[in-house]
Amino acid sequence: xxxxxxxxxxxxxxxxxxxxxxxxxxxxxxxxxxxxxxxxxxxxxxxxxxxxxxxxxxxxxxxxxxxxxxxxxxxxxxxxxxxxxxxxxxxxxxxxxxxxxxxxxxxxxxxxxxxxxxxxxxxxxxxxxxxxxxxxxxxxxxxxxxxxxxxxxxxxxxxxxxxxxxxxxxxxxxxxxxxxxxxxxxxxxxxxxxxxxxxxxxxxxxxxxxxxxxxxxxxx
Amino acid sequence: xxxxxxxxxxxxxxxxxxxxxxxxxxxxxxxxxxxxxxxxxxxxxxxxxxxxxxxxxxxxxxxxxxxxxxxxxxxxxxxxxxxxxxxxxxxxxxxxxxxxxxxxxxxxxxxxxxxxxxxxxxxxxxxxxxxxxxxxxxxxxxxxxxxxxxxxxxxxxxxxxxxxxxxxxxxxxxxxxxxxxxxxxxxxxxxxxxxxxxxxxxxxxxxxxxxxxxxxxxxxxxxxxxxxxxxxxxxxxxxxxxxxxxxxxxxxxxxxxxxxxxxxxxxxxxxxxxxxxxxxxxxxxxxxxxxxxxxxxxxxxxxxxxxxxxxxxxxxxxxxx
Numbered sequence: 392x393x394x395x396x397x398x399x400x401x402x403x404x405x406x407x408x409x410x411x412x413x414x415x416x417x418x419x420x421x422x423x424x425x426x427x428x429x430x431x432x433x434x435x436x437x438x439x440x441x442x443x444x445x446x447x448x449x450x451x452x453x454x455x456x457x458x459x460x461x462x463x464x465x466x467x468x469x470x471x472x473x474x475x476x477x478x479x480x481x482x483x484x485x486x487x488x489x490x491x492x493x494x495x496x497x498x499x500x501x502x503x504x505x506x507x508x509x510x511x512x513x514x515x516x517x518x519x520x521x522x523x524x525x526x527x528x529x530x531x532x533x534x535x536x537x538x539x540x541x542x543x544x545x546x547x548x549x550x551x552x553x554x555x556x557x558x559x560x561x562x563x564x565x566x567x568x569x570x571x572x573x574x575x576x577x578x579x580x581x582x583x584x585x586x587x588x589x590x591x592x593x594x595x596x597x598x599x600x601x602x603x604x605x606x607x608x609x610x611x
Numbered sequence: 612x613x614x615x616x617x618x619x620x621x622x623x624x625x626x627x628x629x630x631x632x633x634x635x636x637x638x639x640x641x642x643x644x645x646x647x648x649x650x651x652x653x654x655x656x657x658x659x660x661x662x663x664x665x666x667x668x669x670x671x672x673x674x675x676x677x678x679x680x681x682x683x684x685x686x687x688x689x690x691x692x693x694x695x696x697x698x699x700x701x702x703x704x705x706x707x708x709x710x711x712x713x714x715x716x717x718x719x720x721x722x723x724x725x726x727x728x729x730x731x732x733x734x735x736x737x738x739x740x741x742x743x744x745x746x747x748x749x750x751x752x753x754x755x756x757x758x759x760x761x762x763x764x765x766x767x768x769x770x771x772x773x774x775x776x777x778x779x780x781x782x783x784x785x786x787x788x789x790x791x792x793x794x795x796x797x798x799x800x801x802x803x804x805x806x807x808x809x810x811x812x813x814x815x816x817x818x819x820x821x822x823x824x825x826x827x828x829x830x831x832x833x834x835x836x837x838x839x840x841x842x843x844x845x846x847x848x849x850x851x852x853x854x855x856x857x858x859x860x861x862x863x864x865x866x867x868x869x870x871x872x873x874x875x876x877x878x879x880x881x882x883x884x885x886x887x888x889x890x891x892x893x894x895x896x897x898x899x900x901x902x903x904x905x906x907x908x909x910x911x912x913x914x915x916x917x918x919x920x921x922x923x924x925x926x927x928x929x930x931x932x
Contacts, residue, residue, distance in 0.1 A: 426893075430641060464664075470661035531632070547631065547635060549636050
């Protein structure tokens with residue numbers, strides 16, 4: 392019965408021209424859903440006109456135009472990635488496709504991780520220190536100026552890491568106490584805070600824009 | 612309660628800073644497994660297996676049930692040792708109404724406090740005023756009214772109570788089904804019917820209205836109480852749980868005997884296999900092929916105690932209201 396259902400929905404999409412057109416226009420952006428605040432990211436993506444896809448298996452990477460690595464526990468992410476041969480597929484993906492990491496996701500993207508040291512994708516030219524601001528009791532919300540247009544940005548920090556050092560090619564878009572908190576390097580974006588937990592979606596808009604321009608470039 | 616909410620039922624970014632940070636951490640734990648641990652070695656195994664958090668306690672519910680006596684907050688030395696041993700968030704339990712234990716846990720830097728029916732209640736009428744703390748709280752519930760009363764007091768996460776320490780999932784299922792059913796029922800009521808619904812649920816009208824509009828709780832809804840196997844975890848996730856607590860299911864051998872993970876490599880391996888399998892099952896709860904695969908990798912399962920065989924007065928879930 393479920394087979395009939397899915398066939399029906401495929402037929403519907405194919406015959407429904409306006410819908411197909413919208414689909415090409417709105418990028419499909421994966422959110423790594425091993426665990427973490429993937430729901431909050433999916434909701435933010437919907438609100439800025441992208442189509443979220445919860446990614447739990449490596450083969451799903453082929454279906455998406457960009458990827459968000461959400462907040463959560465980076466140690467847990469790594470266990471899964473190591474287990475399913477996921478890590479090598481993901482390494483390949485982040486080499487060429489737009490990827491945005493928040494908090495644990497930022498840790499995963501960095502070239503070097505400290506406190507304690509752990510494996511990473513090594514695509515963001517930066518050193519990231521885990522739990523650098525302390526425990527949950529030290530979590531906080533700040534509003535500060537950024538390079539984004541449109542005034543100060545609210546930033547929600549939860550057991551946040553710190554970008555201790557950035558290398559060549561990294562563009563710093565916002566800082567906290569002199570350390571970068573929002574950065575960009577080519578097709579990679581990273582934040583140590585959680586833009587998905589704020590009503591202001593400028594950071595997600597910027598990422599979706601990056602994904603769109605990338606879609607144009609790769610003859611899709 | 613002055614907090615507003617957004618369309619997907621979470622407290623909105625316009626809510627108080629403290630509550631947003633508390634619920635924010637709960638969001639980070641979604642899709643994960645929180646494991647009860649009684650020593651540093653168990654905590655390391657949990658982290659190694661991919662747990663998103665550990666609950667530090669002196670005796671797991673199965674032992675409390677078997678041994679009796681007054682169950683209290685764990686010794687701060689034990690909690691500190693576990694905090695130092697792992698990089699993931701650490702939770703600990705305070706007795707219902709025992710705000711002094713909660714103050715101590717906050718001082719220790721615990722990331723989440725479980726005001727838990729598993730410990731012996733300290734107050735038969737009042738739960739802890741959780742708004743008074745900077746550390747977030749999780750509380751157990753058997754039905755929607757109980758969940759909303761805890762949220763009104765400041766809980767940032769709800770979990771089903773189930774019947775802890777049994778390895779029998781039947782009550783966790785009952786509580787999750789009841790909460791989901793009662794939320795669904797609210798969504799079809801008219802505005803003026805919500806006042807009476809609030810009275811029936813013995814919960815604040817404002818919170819009842821939030822649930823009626825969103826069809827879900829304004830804080831993450833996790834499951835606990837009797838979850839012992841990968842299949843149990845998958846069942847609870849499919850029924851609507853957003854993450855899983857496993858208490859006695861990983862480190863217990865017989866009813867009151869834990870696996871010896873410190874000195875017996877074979878028993879350590881057994882605990883690792885259970886922990887890993889439940890973690891994978893919680894993420895891939897909708898994929899029977901993966902569930903079959905990880906279930907096969909488990910060696911041994913907690914023997915357990917059928918919840919139906921427990922007399923009402925021996926039940927932990929009836930503590931708190």
